[in-house]
Amino acid sequence: MRNYLLRHAQVFFYSLGQLARTPFASLMTIAVIGVALALPSGLYVLIDNVQHVSGGVDSSARISVFLKKSVNDSRAEYWAGRVRKIPGVAAAEYVPPGEALAEFKRLSGFGSAVDALDNPLPGVVLVTPALSETDTEALNGLVERLKKSSEVDLVQLDFEWVQRLNALLEITRRAATLLAVVLAASVLLIIGNTIRLAVYNRRDEIEVIKLIGGTGAFIRRPFLYSGALQGFFGAFAAWLLIQLSLSVVAGPVTDLAVLYGSDFRVKGLGLQASGALLAAGALLGWLGSRVAVGRHLAEIEPS
Amino acid sequence: MIQFDRVSKRYESGHDALTQVSFDIADEEMVFLTGHSGAGKSTLLKLIALIERPTRGSILVNDRNTAKIGRFRVPYYRREIGIVFQNNRLLMDRTVFDNVALPLVVSGCHHRELGRRVRAALDKVGLLKKERDLPITLSGGEQQRVGIARAVVNKPPLLVADEPTGNLDDALSTEIMDLLADFNHHGVTVLIATHDLRQVKRLGSRVLELHNGQLDYDGVPAS
Numbered sequence: 001m002r003n004y005l006l007r008h009a010q011v012f013f014y015s016l017g018q019l020a021r022t023p024f025a026s027l028m029t030i031a032v033i034g035v036a037l038a039l040p041s042g043l044y045v046l047i048d049n050v051q052h053v054s055g056g057v058d059s060s061a062r063i064s065v066f067l068k069k070s071v072n073d074s075r076a077e078y079w080a081g082r083v084r085k086i087p088g089v090a091a092a093e094y095v096p097p098g099e100a101l102a103e104f105k106r107l108s109g110f111g112s113a114v115d116a117l118d119n120p121l122p123g124v125v126l127v128t129p130a131l132s133e134t135d136t137e138a139l140n141g142l143v144e145r146l147k148k149s150s151e152v153d154l155v156q157l158d159f160e161w162v163q164r165l166n167a168l169l170e171i172t173r174r175a176a177t178l179l180a181v182v183l184a185a186s187v188l189l190i191i192g193n194t195i196r197l198a199v200y201n202r203r204d205e206i207e208v209i210k211l212i213g214g215t216g217a218f219i220r221r222p223f224l225y226s227g228a229l230q231g232f233f234g235a236f237a238a239w240l241l242i243q244l245s246l247s248v249v250a251g252p253v254t255d256l257a258v259l260y261g262s263d264f265r266v267k268g269l270g271l272q273a274s275g276a277l278l279a280a281g282a283l284l285g286w287l288g289s290r291v292a293v294g295r296h297l298a299e300i301e302p303s
Numbered sequence: 304m305i306q307f308d309r310v311s312k313r314y315e316s317g318h319d320a321l322t323q324v325s326f327d328i329a330d331e332e333m334v335f336l337t338g339h340s341g342a343g344k345s346t347l348l349k350l351i352a353l354i355e356r357p358t359r360g361s362i363l364v365n366d367r368n369t370a371k372i373g374r375f376r377v378p379y380y381r382r383e384i385g386i387v388f389q390n391n392r393l394l395m396d397r398t399v400f401d402n403v404a405l406p407l408v409v410s411g412c413h414h415r416e417l418g419r420r421v422r423a424a425l426d427k428v429g430l431l432k433k434e435r436d437l438p439i440t441l442s443g444g445e446q447q448r449v450g451i452a453r454a455v456v457n458k459p460p461l462l463v464a465d466e467p468t469g470n471l472d473d474a475l476s477t478e479i480m481d482l483l484a485d486f487n488h489h490g491v492t493v494l495i496a497t498h499d500l501r502q503v504k505r506l507g508s509r510v511l512e513l514h515n516g517q518l519d520y521d522g523v524p525a526s
Contacts, residue, residue, distance in 0.1 A: 003413055208392050211352065212453070213382035214409040216375075302354050 008221075015225035026230070029194050033234025033281065036187050038241040040180035041269070041277055045242060047173055049267055050165075063127040065146055066154040076123045079151050083127060088142055090130035097121045122153060136163065184284055187234065191227050191288030198223060199296045207302040216297065223293045224286055231285020235278045243268055304330045304461055304492040305351065310360035312346050312516075320346035321516045323360070328494065330460075333487040335503045336496040338513035344496040347513070348465050351494070352386060353377050365460060382410050385454030385491075387483075389466035391446045393438040399425070399449050400434040406457045424456040425449075428482060444475035451482060455491070462486055464495045468502065476502055484508075 019026040065083075067076055076094050083092040095103075100121045104110075129142060139157065147155050199206070209219055250266040257264035269277065305328040312321040321343045328334050336344050349355040350362055353369060362369045365383060372380050393402050404421045412420070425431045428448040430441075438446050447467060454462060464483060468476035480495075480502045487493045497503065503510060504524070512520035 003411065006414070007411060204392070205394055208394065209405065209409060210378070211354075211381065211386055211392075212406045212409055213378045213380075213457075215378040218378075218409055303349075 011221045012225050015222050015229055018222070018226060019229060025194075026233075029190065029230055030233045030237055032190055033187050033231060033285075034237025034241060036183045036190070037235055037238035037277065037281060040176050040183055041238055041273075042242050042245065043172070043176040043179065044273070045246065045267070045269060047169060047176065050169060052267060053264060063129060063143060063146065064156045065125040065127055065152055066156070067123040067125065067151050068153045069122055071123060071151045073123070075151065076125065079149065080125045083125060083146070086142070086145065088130055088138060089127055091126075091128040093126045095124045095126060097123050100124055184280075187231065187281075187284045188288040188291070191230055191285050192292035194230065195223050195227050195289040195292040196296055198226065199293060199300070203300055206297070206300050210300075211302045219297060220290075220293050223289050227289025227292075228282045228286040231288070232278060232282040234285070235281020238281070239269065239274055239277055304328050304332070304365060305494065306361075306363040307347075308361045308363075310350065310357045310362060312343075312350065312355065313358045319516055321350075321357075321513075324513075324516075324518050325360075326511055326518060326521055328492065331487070331490050331492055333484060333493045333506075333508045334495070335506075335508055335510045336494060336513070337498060337500070337503060337510055338519070339498070342513040343516040344513060345465065346516075348463055348494075348496055351463055352384060353380060378409075382406065382457055383459050383461065385457065385459040385462040387447070387450050387454045387462070387464035387467045389469040391438075391450035393446060393449055393453075395437065395439050397437075398434065399430060399436050399438060399441070402438060402449055403434075403452045403456050406453060410457065420456055421452075424452040427455070428452045443471055444478060447471065447475075447479055448482065451479070455486060460492060462491050462493045464493070464497075466497055467495065468497065468499050473501070477505070480506060 067079070071079070073094075073096050076096070080092045080094040083089055097119050100123075101119050104121065105115075127142075127146065129139060143155050143157055146152060206219055246266055246268050253264070253266050305326075307324050307326050310321055310324045311319070313319050324343075324347070336347060338344055346355065350357055350369075351364060353372065356370070364380075367380075369380075394405070400421055403424055404417055407417045407420060422431060422434070425434055428451055430445060430448055430452065433441065433445065438449055441449065451464075451467070454464075462483065467483065468479050471479065476499060483493055483495060484506055507523065509523050510520065511518060
């Protein structure tokens with residue numbers, strides 16, 4: 001067993017040495033893989049960040065229930081109390097017409113012009129749902145239920161834009177997944193091609209090893225290590241690209257966030273995501289070279 | 304060690320390389336395989352090394368029916384045969400030591416054992432001092448000796464050589480043949496394909512002569 005591990009370690013360093021012996025070609029391959037992996041990974045980071053921003057907004061999603069003018073304050077308070085007991089409702093707060101007008105006066109800047117009016121505003125109950133914003137069915141159910149009350153004039157779901165954003169994010173996420181699949185395939189092809197050339201360059205060596213009793217596994221091993229290493233380094237290049245791009249963007253984003261009174265910070269690739277990226281790179285490299293070596297090794301038979 | 308029983312080999316092109324060849328080589332025997340080029344010498348060696356399979360007939364090597372050796376067992380089978388090539392087929396980008404060590408590396412030999420056995424093999428062919436050199440810096444005779452060291456480092460019971468002196472002058476040929484004969488004296492069965500009749504006559508061993516794919520002569524020529 002120790003002997004076995006030792007042999008693998010030898011092949012590992014041998015493959016590393018082979019890559020170092022042709023630095024330019026190796027770097028080219030690694031750079032191409034890096035760019036191919038950086039695109040979907042970068043998109044993933046973008047989605048993650050946008051979700052983070054919109055996540056802060058979600059909790060303020062509310063249902064505004066406009067009551068009929070005929071409903072007086074005490075009845076409205078009573079009705080709000082009943083709404084609080086509906087499952088899926090976190091809170092329900094009654095805002096009387098007077099308060100609403102005062103707030104409007106303050107925020108709109110119309111000031112005393114508003115005083116001249118007879119208060120046109122109805123009483124409002126602000127309902128905070130205890131439901132996930134993605135559970136549109138339950139939310140709509142709640143809205144329908146509120147609408148049925150005789151006290152209610154109009155119900156408005158305040159976070160339609162959140163839903164739109166989520167829909168948009170979902171589209172982007174799927175596009176990223178598709179992109180990832182396509183680019184993963186291209187990484188397979190890139191590594192497959194590199195390994196194919198390596199196999200042909202070492203044709204004589206392979207023939208000799210076959211003649212002196214080298215098994216297929218023995219001959220494949222250095223190529224598999226080489227492919228996995230190139231994939232790994234490619235993924236590392238992608239990681240560097242992403243972190244570099246993020247550090248370029250981070251400053252202005254923080255400035256913007258401060259202007260909006262938010263303490264939002266750009267999130268990079270976490271430890272887990274970074275690990276997954278590197279592992280995916282190595283795995284793709286291994287797979288690409290496995291396919292290529294399997295195909296081309298059989299063609300090389302000693303004569 | 305080697306039994307050929309009515310072995311025929313027809314290539315896909317329709318060419319009959321061997322027809323109904325039968326012979327028997329005993330353990331620890333030394334045999335020359337001769338014949339003009341195209342007579343079937345190479346094909347016969349390829350059948351022994353399982354590079355080719357016979358169309359008809361059976362081949363037993365080391366008491367094993369080669370027809371029963373599947374594709375995935377071939378590497379293990381080849382480890383029991385040392386092969387010396389005409390053009391030595393050394394890896395020019397590796398040192399003499401690494402070239403000779405290759406069969407041991409391939410079979411997963413422990414690295415301490417490996418160094419000892421490689422040096423023993425190099426010592427036997429008289430190239431111990433050149434272990435750090437690249438094969439390209441050696442003479443033709445020395446390269447062939449490295450090839451022989453590689454073939455015997457695994458201590459195979461059977462040594463097969465394909466025109467081992469093909470590119471060498473008389474003096475070097477004698478040196479190489481004596482080296483192979485010496486391994487035979489130490490108990491290794493040796494089969495040498497050659498058209499160097501001077502060496503065949505000099506060593507006076509048994510000769511198998513092929514002519515157009517048929518066994519034309521089998522015996523020890525009177526000198």
